[in-house]
Amino acid sequence: MAGGVSVHPRLMSSFVGTRLRRCSLQQPLPQLFRYNPGSKHVSMRLSRTFSGITNLLFNRRTVDELPGKRKRLRPGNVSPRREVPKDIPRPPYVKSKTPAGLVTGPEVHDEKGIEFMRASGRLAAQVLQYAGTLVRPGITTDDIDQAVHQMIVDNGAYPSPLGYGGFPKSVCTSVNECICHGIPDSRVLEDGDIINIDVTVYLNGHHGDTSATFFCGDVDDEARKLVQVTKECLDKAISICGSGVEYKRIGKIIHDHADKFGYGVVRQFVGHGVGKVFHADPVILHYRNNERGRMMLNQTFTIEPMLTIGSIKPVLWDDNWTVVTEDGSLSAQFEHTILVTSDGVEIMTRC
Structure with a gap:
């Protein structure tokens, strides 16, 4: 599940302040991490003013007029929240009235912690693989959620x-x-749809986080190419990781590869440390940057590039979560949780 970075400067006034402190006492409503390059300040909020852009777009006559036969995405009905058996341990943020945010400090593990991360990562990968088999014309995204929910709780x-x-x-x-x-x-x-499914499971006190973009039925070549290149961006980024490697190399290799095909790299959302907490240091930028920091042995974090065919500007729906491209252009994403090892990395979210 992605974090995020600073939005278009002209929209900055629609935020609550220009900077909010990052600490263990988290900021309200973590819909977006907003990251200010060159600083250590991260917040996670887009304002209702920004989300109101959705209403303006939906009131335009051309709202459904996109290239080809595809229509703009519209919100559907959301079913009631599903129950989790009482004997399954919850992450702390579920019981707390304080919404979770980005926790300061990297997720670095001992041998026991690494084994727990392997277990949570393996389960997340298995759930994601199963979810992908459900993708077909006629199924609802709520049907997918129900199946995913059941598989996760069935595995404790x-x-x-x-x-x-x-x-x-x-x-x-x-x-x-x-x-x-x-x-x-x-x-x-x-x-012809494409769909990213983002799965995170909490098992033995550790989170495993992964996502992939799947094809629904007969998908056109343009969408297939976007998905292929996005996956290649993730693979290339993982290939250069290792102990002592600068985090900024991730953004450069992703951005360089996306540029070859004319795709946009979304800047508002980031990879993040993951382990005992859902979102922690470091902030992983997927575009070229000059941020400092190096990878640490036995550290776990996600890399999750999001590419678009057109605009990289985000529009937040009034549900305060769903983020779409400003121009309705296609977007794709892939994500893995990785462990930094002495000879490179281990992909934790692989079956």
Whole structure:
């Protein structure tokens, strides 16, 4: 599940302040991490003013007029929150009235912690693989959420997104122009859609976080190419990681590869440390940057590039979670949780 970075400067006044401190006492409503390059300040909020842009867009006559046969994504009906058996341990933010945010300090593990991360990562990968088999024309994203929820709890784990900062579902389902954090609802998947499914599980006190973009039915070549290149960006980024490597190399290799195909790299959302907490240091930028910091042995974090065919500017829906491209252009994402080892990295979220 993604974090995020600073939005377009002209919209800065719609935020509550220009900077909010990052600390263990987290900021309200963690819909977005907003990261100010060159500083150590991270917040996680877009204002209702910004989300109101959605209403303006939806009131335009051309709202459904996109290239080809595809129509703009519209919100559907959201079913009631699903129950988790009482004997399954919850992450602390579920019981707390204080929404979770980005926790200061990297996630570095001992041998026992690494084994727990392997277990949570393996389960997340298995759940994601299963969710991908469900993608077909006619199924709703809520159907996918129900199946994912059941598989997670059947394995004695908690679906990390459920109750995180008020998120109402157990998985994120981001269709077509949805960049990330799509809420599963009554919308039926259509032939030609692409859908990112973002799975995070909490098992033995540790989170495993992963996502992939899947094809629904007969997907056109333009969408297939975007998805392929996004996956290549993730693979290339993972390949250069290791102990002592600068984090900024991740953004450069992703941005360089995306540029070859003319794709935009979304800047508002970031990878993040993950382990005992859902979102921790470091902030992983997916675009070229000059931020400091190096990878540490036995550290775990996510890399989750989001690419678009067109605009990289985000529009936040009034549900305060769903983020779509401003121009309705397609977006794709892939994500893995990785462990930094003495000879490179281990991908924790692989079956």
